[in-house]
Amino acid sequence: MLDRKLRRDLLRMKGQAAAIALVVACAVAAYVGSTTTYRALRSSNEVYYDRFAFADVFAELRRAPRSLASRIAEIPGVGTVETRIVADGPMDIPGFAEPATAHVVSIPPGGPRLNRLVLLSGRMPEPGAGEALAGDTLLKLHHLRLGDAVTVALEGTRHTLRLVGTATSPEFIFQIRPGDLLPDDAHFAVFWLPESDLAAATRLDGAFNNVALRLAPGARETDVLARLDRLLEPYGCLGAYGRDRHVSHRFISDEIRQLQGVAVFMPAVFLGVAAFLLNVAFSRLVGTQREQIAAIKALGYGNAAVGLHFLQLAGVIVLLGTLVGTLAGAWFGSAMTRMYALFYHLPLFRYELDPSAVASAVLLSLLTAFAGVAGAVRRAVRLPPAEAMRPPAPPRYHATLLERLGLGRLLGPVGRMILRSLGRRPVRALLTAVGVAAAMAVLVLGAFLDDSITWMMDLQFRRAQLEDATVTFVEPRDPAVVHELHAVPGVTAVEPFRAVPAVLRAGHRTYRIGILGLPSPAALHRISDREGNLVALPAGGLMLTDKLADLLHARPGDDLDVDILEGTRPRKTVRLAAVVPDLIGLSAYMELDSLNRLAGHGPALSGAFLSVDPAAEQALHRRLKDAPLVAGVLLQRVAVASFEATNAQYLLFFTGILVLFAAVIAVGVVYNSARVTLAERERELASLRVLGFTRGEVSAVLLGELAVLVVLALPLGCLFGLGFSALIARNLSSDLFRVPLIVESSTFAFAALVVLGASLLTALAVRRRIDRLDLVEVLKTKE
Amino acid sequence: MSLWRALNGRNDDDDRPAPGTPVFVAHGLTKVYRMGEVEVHALRGMDLELLAGEFVVLLGPSGSGKSTLLNILGGLDTPSGGTVRYREHDLVGADERRLTKYRREHVGFVFQFYNLIPSLTARENIALVTEIARRPMTPEEALALVDLADRMDHFPSQLSGGQQQRVAIARAVAKRPDVLLCDEPTGALDITSGKVVLGVLARVNRELGTTTAVITHNAAIAAMADRVVTIADGRISKVVRNDHKASPEDLAW
Known part of the structure; x- marks a missing residue:
């Protein structure tokens, strides 16, 4: 009979019940949506890494003979070793006038054993036929078909690559051009070429410039990194690194961590609100039903039956909300998954409504509901029948x-x-x-x-950095190149820069980074702090972003050891002159001339920031892109x-x-x-x-x-x-x-x-x- | 008529009808409620006149239709059939807005359970009405009339039942209504408090000349009325005129 009362009570309070159920639904939707997406993302990532052999350690170098591979394999703790050729160059996509960059990776004969390829369409390229695999989104974004060709400039020579398939690999879940903030698949693409073809294009026959390796079980990464660095240093290695400094891995693991935070935070807010609403609604319900409760008790129903009755009512409301929330959560999760598919290249990423997430959502919302109604139910249970038959005392008020x-x-x-x-x-x-x-x-x-x-x-991009385009050179160039750039039609200002790869050391802490040398005062590429104030470069010494200074435990005035990773590779001591609190990443800056002196050779430039007449932008891009010794052109506006x-x-x-x-x-x-x-x-x-x-x-x-x-x-x-x-x-x-x-x-x-x-x-x-x-x-x- | 009154549309309030002229005239009143699937005939053709300044007791057992009659006279409810007029106001065809205006300007209500606003003090409960009335007395005057001048700043929860009912009466009469309608005003009170409350009603009727209708199932109260109308089963069964009104103190039940 109490069940019938329950049904009718529910009908009578249907408006309120619906409002509460909807808030619960939001909580469940947020929880189920983000938890299932989080789990799908994490597990697909793990499975992908495992099945397609994502490497543990990476190193880039200038050039090493292929025979070195066996010596790398001899390092204790090293499992599988793969030597590769990796190169970047500007590319031309048919029907697309904007600047784009190609990142080209070699396919060893027999296919990669680490960072293995997932062939999404077409077939593997044949050596010697000018064939290549392209990243999964290139064709779709640029309306290309298998059999179409793109042109990529490598070492100053243009190569036509016929696309015979599309692929992806676990090292490119997140594809980002170095220096960009967010992935930009329209202007950046990964290609895979047979090793012999890429070796020929990059003049690396019988050599390699990139190593990926997997650790043997139980190996210590730091030991392997140290030995690998020692072995590769003579070959121009800028320092080996583990997954923690691998860009794709870092972005995806940050994303997973963030999603986990959202999966906890949002539902907590909604459940808190739901608990409060249930508390108010049930306090009122028990208040108006005093006489009914008394009558039910007088008829011989026990306290437990009365308590259970109200808990059931709360339970029904919450379960209705959970049902709606689970459906909404499934939709939300699959929409989020599609959203992530815009950013991440995860072939195994499938949305699944994880039953255990639904179960824990049900459990959580029931617990919240019972916590919310506990007070009211306790009052109903404790109500002595005789007292309940009398009307409650008139409400007391007083002047506030x-x-x-x-x-x-x-x-x-x-x-x-x-x-x-x-x-x-x-x-x-x-x-x-x-x-x-x-x-x-x-x-x-x-x-x-x-x-x-x-x-x-x-x-x-509008207040600090005023450049319209950035040109980078294949090799450091003589400062006279500034005049050449000035002479290009459309260029209204040129500001040169120098980037020197280095390892910063403070005690036992080290960090590998490119030190950016800028003229002082800078007119185009200016540095700003977190509040948006422009910061001037110190006359001598290094300026680091605060995050980097924290990593090194260094404070202004400290002396840092700097290993320059090019030329004669000198080790110098440099004063940390200033720390700039900034928003984006880890950076090290120096005044241009000081940096050139530090690097130990004469004045040289790695590239230049340009101010460009907007009307001439396209022409300028076409002209610079094809110039020998230009590694890349980036148009700020397009980015x-x-x-x-x-x-x-x-x-x-x-x-x-x-x-x-x-x-x-x-x-x-x-x-x-x-x-x-x-x-x-x-x-x-x-x-x-x-x-x-x-x-x-x-x-x-x-x-x-x-x-x-x-x-x-x-x-x-x-x-x-x-x-x-x-x-x-x-x-x-x-x-x-x-x-x-x-x-x-x-x-x-x-x-x-x-x-x-x-x-x-x-x-x-x-x-x-x-x-x-x-x-x-x-x-x-x-x- | 002064300009101010003309602007405020007042043309009927200040010229009260002479005592003894009919103010309420009802003919053939019927009221049918639908209670779920059952039709309840609360009024089955009732004819009634209430005269200006008189004190009428409507007597009848519960379910006889007396509350329904009072609610219709007070503009809280509308009849299913028949006619009822308060002076020139037709209470049958009036819409909600006109009924509200009618209640606001002409009627004072007193209920069995007082219906005071618990969050307002005695004085403020009365101010609630005096602020929207045209020529009210002050809350202090109204409270003095019911002998509660010393309880002005008490909240309802700080007053006894009888005191609360007297505040309710003060609130009903503060706007100087033309008619005071009381539904079992002593129903929730002990005999001593009940007699005090009835004394206040008699005093208001005598001193302000307010037409007063009291419904009750307590036959003892009938002795203090000018006229006693007995209602049974939705009809008037008997009308008796009291030649000698009893004083409320002399009542006993």
């Missing part, structure tokens, strides 16, 4: 603190009713405001990423535009989801609060109507209370929003990337508007109920 301070005189009776009603249940009022604030915070969070990234892009396009797509998706979530929370909290207050004060409102108050005036009493809470919630929501954003900014920040905490006032305004809009719509729905109050019926029953 604000009134005692004299503010009351400014308010009419209706104002005082609102104030005292809030004052009677301050905790509930506060939690309601907190709930609405949480909705607003979620909105701020959604828009904050856009604000931060826009700010960062603006700082990097920024492609970044912004990818980013916009990503943000639209997440902001959309978060707006939906926030609206559900706002509506859920406001609606529940309004319904509970309406139920508690039905009689009061009916009395006012009898006294001759109009429907509008009566609504003002109830909705005024909500309005006060919503208005209180707005500043609180801004604060929470900032807090959430700071948390997420920290979660998203890595060695490679630091997200600044930038929230524009338009974001706060947007969040406030959405919350106000949702509250207003809810208020209108409740207003209709107030209008329909049956005065006679309400006044007939005693409280």
Whole structure:
């Protein structure tokens, strides 16, 4: 019989139940969506690494004879060794005028044993036939077909590569051009060529310039790295490194870590709100059902049966929410998976609705529900039947603190009713405001990423770095090249730079990096700190980003040992002159002439930043791309535009989801609060109507209370929003990337508007109920 | 008529009808409720006149239809059939907005369970009404009328049942209503408090000349009325005029 009561109670409170169930659904959707995506990403990554033999250690060198491979294999702890040829060069894609870079990797005879290829379409290329495999997205993005050709310039010679298949490999899950912020598949592609073909193109016959190896079981990576460095140093190795410094691996593992954070954080917020809503709704329910509870007990049902009855009711609501949430979560997860597919090349990445994630979502939300209703259920269980038959004592009110301070005189009776009603249940009022604030915070969070990234892009590319194009040379060039560049039509300013590979040492800590030498003062490529202030290079000595200085435990004034990794490879001592707190990655800077002196040979340039007449940009690009000794040309505008396009797509998706979530929370909290207050004060409102108050005036009493809470919630929501954003900014920040905490006032305004809009719509729905109050019926029953 | 009154559309309030002229006139009133699948005939054709300034007790057992009648007279409910007028106001065809205005301007209600606003003090409960009325007395005056001047700043939870009912009466009369409608005003009170409350009602009727209708199932109260209308099964079964009204203190039940 209690089951039938349960069904009818549920029907009677269907609006509230639906609001609560929807908030639970959001929690479950966020949890299931992000947890399943997280697990899919992590496991597909692990399986991919394992099945396709992702290497443990990598090293790049200038040139070493292939015979060295056996000596590498002799290093204790080394398992499989693969020597390869890897080269970069500008490429021409048919029908695509913008600058693009090719990253070409050799395929050893018989196929790679490490970082093995996943052949996605077509066939393996035949040696000597000018054939190549291309990365998986090139064909799709540029509307090419197998059999089409692209041109790649290697060592100053153009090679036509006929594409016979598409492939990917575990070392290119994340494909990014060195120096870029985000992957840009339109302007960067990986190719695989038969080893003999690539050796011929790069003049590395019988030699290699890249090693990948797997460690033997139980081997210590640091020992292997040290021995490998010693062995390869004479061959121009800039230092071997493990997976922790492998760019693709780092991006994907950062992503997995971040997703794990989101999978915990978002559901926690939603479940907290759901628990609060259940608490309020059930406290009210037990309050109105005192007499029913007493009657049920008087009929001989035990306390356990009564307690179980209310727990079941909460359980049903939560399970309904979980069902909706699981469906939404599955959709959300598969959409996220598609989103990740834009960034990551993971052939084994398939979305699967993991039953254990669903099970833990059910468990979590049931636990939350029971925590939320525990107090109300305890009250129902403890209610002695005789006492429950009597009406509860009339609610006690008193003048609030604000009134005692004299503010009351400014308010009419209706104002005082609102104030005292809030004052009677301050905790509930506060939690309601907190709930609405949480909705607003979620909105701020959604828009904050856009604000931060826009700010960062603006700082990097519009305020600090003013160059329109960057040219890099194959070999360091004589400073006279500046005049040649000046002479190119369309070039309005030239700022040379020098990049010197080096190992920085501070005690036992080392870091391998390219030191960037810039003229001082710089006119184009300027350095800025985290706040956007331009920073001047120190006259002598090194300037490091704070993250790098932290890694080395070095402070300004310390002396660092610097191993120059080119030319005569001198070891020098350099003072750390300054540390710049910045947003993007790890960098080391020096004044250009000081760097050239440090490197131990005469003045030389690695490339130049150019200021270009926009009308001449395309012509300039065509001309420079084909020039001998130019390794690459990067057009800033194109890079920024492609970044912004990818980013916009990503943000639209997440902001959309978060707006939906926030609206559900706002509506859920406001609606529940309004319904509970309406139920508690039905009689009061009916009395006012009898006294001759109009429907509008009566609504003002109830909705005024909500309005006060919503208005209180707005500043609180801004604060929470900032807090959430700071948390997420920290979660998203890595060695490679630091997200600044930038929230524009338009974001706060947007969040406030959405919350106000949702509250207003809810208020209108409740207003209709107030209008329909049956005065006679309400006044007939005693409280 | 002064300009101010003309602007406020007041043309019927200040010229109260002479005592004894009919203010409420009802003919053939019927009311049918649908309670789920059952039709309840609360009024089955009732004819009634209430006269200006009189104190009427409507007597009847529960379920006789007396509350329904009072609710219709007070503009809280509308009849299913028949006509009912309060002076020139047609209460049958009026929409919700006009009924609200009618209640606001002409009617004072007193209920069995007081229906005070628990979050407002005695004085503020009355101010609630005086702020929207046209020529109210002050809350202090109203409370003095019910002998509660010393409880002005008490909240309902700090007052006894009888005191709460007197606050409710003060709230009902503070706007100087034309008619005071009381639904079992002593139903929740002990006899001592009940007599005090009835004394206040009699005083308001005597001193302010407010037409007063009290419904009750307590026959003892009938002795203090000008007229006693007995209702049974949705119809008026008997009307008795009291030539000698008893004082509330002399009642006993």
